[in-house]
Amino acid sequence: MKELAIVGGGPAGLSAAIYAARAGLDFIVLERDGFGGGQITSSHEVENYPGAGRKSGFDLGQAFRDQAVELGAEIAYGAVTGIKDLGDCKELALDGGEPVRARAVIAATGASPRKLGVPGERELTGAGVSYCATCDGAFFRGKSTLVIGGGDTAVEDALFLSALCKDVTVALRRDVFRAARRRTDLLSAKENVTILYRTELTEIRGEGRVRSVVLSGPEGTAERPVDGVFLAVGVEPAGGWLAGLPLALDGGYVAAGEDCRTSVPGLFAAGDLRKKPLRQVVTAAADGANAVTSAMEYLGR
Ligand code: NAP
Numbered sequence: 255m256k257e258l259a260i261v262g263g264g265p266a267g268l269s270a271a272i273y274a275a276r277a278g279l280d281f282i283v284l285e286r287d288g289f290g291g292g293q294i295t296s297s298h299e300v301e302n303y304p305g306a307g308r309k310s311g312f313d314l315g316q317a318f319r320d321q322a323v324e325l326g327a328e329i330a331y332g333a334v335t336g337i338k339d340l341g342d343c344k345e346l347a348l349d350g351g352e353p354v355r356a357r358a359v360i361a362a363t364g365a366s367p368r369k370l371g372v373p374g375e376r377e378l379t380g381a382g383v384s385y386c387a388t389c390d391g392a393f394f395r396g397k398s399t400l401v402i403g404g405g406d407t408a409v410e411d412a413l414f415l416s417a418l419c420k421d422v423t424v425a426l427r428r429d430v431f432r433a434a435r436r437r438t439d440l441l442s443a444k445e446n447v448t449i450l451y452r453t454e455l456t457e458i459r460g461e462g463r464v465r466s467v468v469l470s471g472p473e474g475t476a477e478r479p480v481d482g483v484f485l486a487v488g489v490e491p492a493g494g495w496l497a498g499l500p501l502a503l504d505g506g507y508v509a510a511g512e513d514c515r516t517s518v519p520g521l522f523a524a525g526d527l528r529k530k531p532l533r534q535v536v537t538a539a540a541d542g543a544n545a546v547t548s549a550m551e552y553l554g555r
Contacts, residue, residue: 255355256282258549259346261334261495262362264292265535266525268318268327269542270360275325277550282354283322284346286333291315292364293489293526294535296386297407298414302434303535311388314535330354334363334495337521344520347495358520358549361496361508362542365489365526365533370402374458375485382464383483387411394482396420400467402455403486409433409441411484416444423480425453425469458483491527504529514545522548 258274260267263285274281294300297311306314323329336347337359346354367385369375375383384390387401391414399419401412404426410433412424424441429451431438441447453471458464466479491507502509502517507529514522524541526533 255343255357256280257356257553257555258282258358258360258546259284259344259354259356260360260362261346262292262364262525262527263287263290263319263329264315264362264364264525264538265294265318266364266527266538266542266545267292267360267362268322269539270362270524270546271322271327271329271542272318272325273543273546274549275322275327277546277555279546279550279553279555281328282356283327283329284334284348284354285329285331286363288331289315290319290329292538293366296388298388298410300535318539336495336498338498339518339520358522358552360514360522360524360542360545360549361493361516361527362524362538362545363492363495363527364538366492367485368488368490370455370485370487372455372457374460374464378458378460378464378483381462382460382481383458383485385485387414387484387486390482390484391415391418394419397481398479399423399482399484400425400455400478400480401484401486402426403488404428404431404433405486405488406433406437407488408484408486409437411486412441412447413437413444415484416441416447419446419482421446421448423448423450423478425450425455425471427454428452455483489526489533493527496521512541512544513548514541515548520552522552 258281295315508523524545525538
């Protein structure tokens with residue numbers, strides 16, 4: 255039995271681990287992916303985390319992890335598949351492992367890429383359709399790619415791909431980007447990048463691998479040959495493992511204020527999984543600190 259279990263090893267979970275270690279709590283971090291670091295590790299470049307300068311997301315995630323481990327955090331690898339409230343503690347079910355019990359739990363499992371839901375997407379995922387340019391971009395060196403979305407992820411993906419691919423088309427459904435202006439200006443200046451506004455992807459075609467896409471925009475609907483499609487249309491909360499609890503949600507995200515307290519006593523939500531106005535590494539890290547402070551109050555420490 256631990257005092258605290260932190261589920262998720264991204265910036266929120268690892269920041270919580272740093273605070274829990276410094277507070278002397280008996281805790282464990284459970285991380286699904288062998289490496290940890292969370293979504294940020296697939297970001298090509300991060301330049302808005304104060305004090306870190308310009309770093310790859312991988313290096314930033316690694317720095318969070320190293321700091322937590324150096325301070326004494328125990329990180330166990332395994333996917334948490336469910337949670338039970340046993341009154342005086344919570345029991346976490348682990349995929350292929352012994353359950354873990356803890357008096358308090360911080361849920362920091364973040365979010366995962368949203369699917370667009372167009373014909374061909376599911377069938378061709380891994381065969382030209384990807385949700386991670388830094389992971390899969392190298393397969394498209396010298397080729398034609400399409401990026402869908404107008405947020406920071408889409409713009410970062412397109413910037414990354416523009417250095418590798420013959421050409422990159424970015425299609426967004428509105429006539430304005432959601433992403434930071436500094437990055438969209440950089441993207442607009444790239445010679446091998448074409449930006450299509452008010453344009454939607456309606457179908458991905460190919461047998462065994464992507465051959466073309468159907469785009470619908472102000473000029474009508476047309477088929478366009480491409481080798482790769484990178485979908486960056488936002489994220490969805492990764493909180494399926496919490497389904498066993500009578501937990502208040504808001505738009506699918508866990509309802510909790512800045513103190514990270516949820517409707518279930520002893521359960522705290524930190525990072526992208528929490529309903530919040532801004533999902534960034536810096537707000538995830540802040541949540542980790544707040545969640546531990548609230549957990550300590552709950553534990554009477
Ligand atoms: P996002 O900010 O939610 O942007 C999603 C984009 O996809 C928007 O352009 C949205 O269009 C579009 N979209 C959503 N559903 C669509 C659909 N069905 N069809 C077509 N387009 C669709 O998501 P994100 O870019 O993944 O970013 C998530 C969070 O991480 C954000 O807070 C972002 O700032 C942050 N982030 C930060 C960095 C960084 O600072 N280095 C890097 C990556 C991500 P509309 O605009 O029309 O809704």
